Amino acid sequence: MEEEEGQAAVTQNDRTPAEEDLWGPSCYYDKSKSFFDNISSEFKSSSRRATRAEERKLNTETFGEPGSHFPSVLIASFPVQGQRHLRCFLFARGSLRNLPAPTPFTCPLPGSRVNACVDVVLSGVKLLQALGLSPRSGRDHAVLHSRRDLEEAFVHFLGQGAAAERFFSDKETFHDIAHVASEFSGAQHYVGGNAALIGQKFAANSDLKVLLCGPVGPKLHELLDDNVFVPPESLQEVDEFHLILEYQAGEEWGQFKAPHANRFIFSHDLSNGAMNMLEVFVSSLEEFQPDLVVLSGLHMMEGQSKELQKKRLLEVVTSIADIPTGVPVHLELASMTNRELMSSIVQQVFPAVTSLGLNEQELLFLSQSASGPHASLSSWNGVPDVGMVSDILFWILKEHGRSKGRASDLTRVHFHTLVYHILATVDGHWANQLAAVAAGARVAGTQACATETIDASRVSLRAPREFMTSHSEAGSRIVLNPIEPVVEWHREGISFYFTPVLVCKDPVRTVGLGDAISAEGLFYSEVHPQS
Numbered sequence: 001m002e003e004e005e006g007q008a009a010v011t012q013n014d015r016t017p018a019e020e021d022l023w024g025p026s027c028y029y030d031k032s033k034s035f036f037d038n039i040s041s042e043f044k045s046s047s048r049r050a051t052r053a054e055e056r057k058l059n060t061e062t063f064g065e066p067g068s069h070f071p072s073v074l075i076a077s078f079p080v081q082g083q084r085h086l087r088c089f090l091f092a093r094g095s096l097r098n099l100p101a102p103t104p105f106t107c108p109l110p111g112s113r114v115n116a117c118v119d120v121v122l123s124g125v126k127l128l129q130a131l132g133l134s135p136r137s138g139r140d141h142a143v144l145h146s147r148r149d150l151e152e153a154f155v156h157f158l159g160q161g162a163a164a165e166r167f168f169s170d171k172e173t174f175h176d177i178a179h180v181a182s183e184f185s186g187a188q189h190y191v192g193g194n195a196a197l198i199g200q201k202f203a204a205n206s207d208l209k210v211l212l213c214g215p216v217g218p219k220l221h222e223l224l225d226d227n228v229f230v231p232p233e234s235l236q237e238v239d240e241f242h243l244i245l246e247y248q249a250g251e252e253w254g255q256f257k258a259p260h261a262n263r264f265i266f267s268h269d270l271s272n273g274a275m276n277m278l279e280v281f282v283s284s285l286e287e288f289q290p291d292l293v294v295l296s297g298l299h300m301m302e303g304q305s306k307e308l309q310k311k312r313l314l315e316v317v318t319s320i321a322d323i324p325t326g327v328p329v330h331l332e333l334a335s336m337t338n339r340e341l342m343s344s345i346v347q348q349v350f351p352a353v354t355s356l357g358l359n360e361q362e363l364l365f366l367s368q369s370a371s372g373p374h375a376s377l378s379s380w381n382g383v384p385d386v387g388m389v390s391d392i393l394f395w396i397l398k399e400h401g402r403s404k405g406r407a408s409d410l411t412r413v414h415f416h417t418l419v420y421h422i423l424a425t426v427d428g429h430w431a432n433q434l435a436a437v438a439a440g441a442r443v444a445g446t447q448a449c450a451t452e453t454i455d456a457s458r459v460s461l462r463a464p465r466e467f468m469t470s471h472s473e474a475g476s477r478i479v480l481n482p483i484e485p486v487v488e489w490h491r492e493g494i495s496f497y498f499t500p501v502l503v504c505k506d507p508v509r510t511v512g513l514g515d516a517i518s519a520e521g522l523f524y525s526e527v528h529p530q531s
Helices: 002-014 052-063 124-130 147-160 171-182 194-203 218-223 277-288 306-321 339-352 360-369 386-400 433-449 513-523
Strands: 072-081 084-091 117-123 164-168 188-192 209-213 241-247 262-267 292-296 329-332 355-359 412-416 420-426 459-461 466-468 477-479 487-491 494-500 502-504
Touching (some): 117 124, 117 171, 117 218, 124 147, 124 171, 164 171, 171 241, 188 218, 194 209, 194 292, 194 513, 292 306, 306 339, 339 360, 355 360, 355 513, 360 386, 386 420, 386 466, 412 513, 420 433
Parallel strands (some): 117 241, 292 329, 329 355
Antiparallel strands (some): 072 084, 117 188, 241 262, 412 420, 420 494, 459 502, 466 477
């Protein structure tokens, strides 16, 4: 079966006329051929921002009507302990196309201290230079304790072109750095945090109403979309700031050179307000009756004791168990360094959720932590090998997802890296995934370049043009067809959907892309009712 499907994909490519320059500079921008840009172009020459109605028109022309449509969204933040926190997003009741509306649910996650944040985005190299730091040797630090730790960790990831997030333990030092960053020329302030970023993306659709539960300071409140509502219990007097140090592709600092544009994130949560989030949830759930739960922030448990981590994970799993059957639960992963904690998340939390979202760093670390395929790799050598990525996704769903005799709800994984994305699903549980993976790729290109549609002059195609679907066993050879670039293959009851990404050559902003990709993929997904 695998071989036949692989041959079908190659045959599809063979149907293309040989005389065409398929991989020429404009091959994937031809409106009459291109899946990526089969949209109206009247806004490309205009400097004004498109209205929500116009953006909805563009999306509908490109991908069709969304698979999952949530008219209102409830988002809440929960703490894990002290400065570390877990976020829970509740996407509210709506009309899933061709599906009955699920029953209401509650999500009583533990904790009374929470926070929200404002992202301060600026040049990492320029900030560190302003702090009097100079690049010496790159070295990763699980926790940052000093300016020198910050410098070493920053250049370590800059040299790899990889995104990372770390906690800064010294409150006063972080406060001093944050003050310099906030006043720095060119620094920009944005809504920050996975919860608010995903909420902002959903709120861009005028049909969605978002309720954000969690302490929101005055600056964050000012930055939130008009469709994001904050209950009075969530307002606080002081904002929390996360510092986003960005760098461009080819940017150099000392002996280090970035192969890709990316960012390094660090923070020290300063919020010390307390609230009973369960009460906020209960009062909000009565009105919203959510259809979808999105969890994020498990990585914030790092730095806590093993006993506390064990306790918190148990509380999370117990809380998820209270959600009625049929309500999908999506877990968004983030950068981690604690393999034991990641292994516990894989063993305990993965079977309780329905869907995962993660990037290449998180995928490899997950496999290393839980003894998965290709775990001997220390890091990816450039662009992650498609066959290796496919092997790990297959292992996640086969070993920790739903299968005969296994008590697991996990049926979907959305993987994204700079140059391509893959959606993997257990057959019979999800639909519209070709459109979902393409929609995620499209938003990666437009959001990074800050354009309403794909601008041919500002993006490039860097995805592999042919690849093997597996390295663990005899996989199929896939040759991409630029006219129909989204490729599908199957392996033992699991379907894979691959799309190249039109990568922004000179990104305006990289932070939040993963959240936007996952949000867009969920928005265009159809979930089948559980039998």
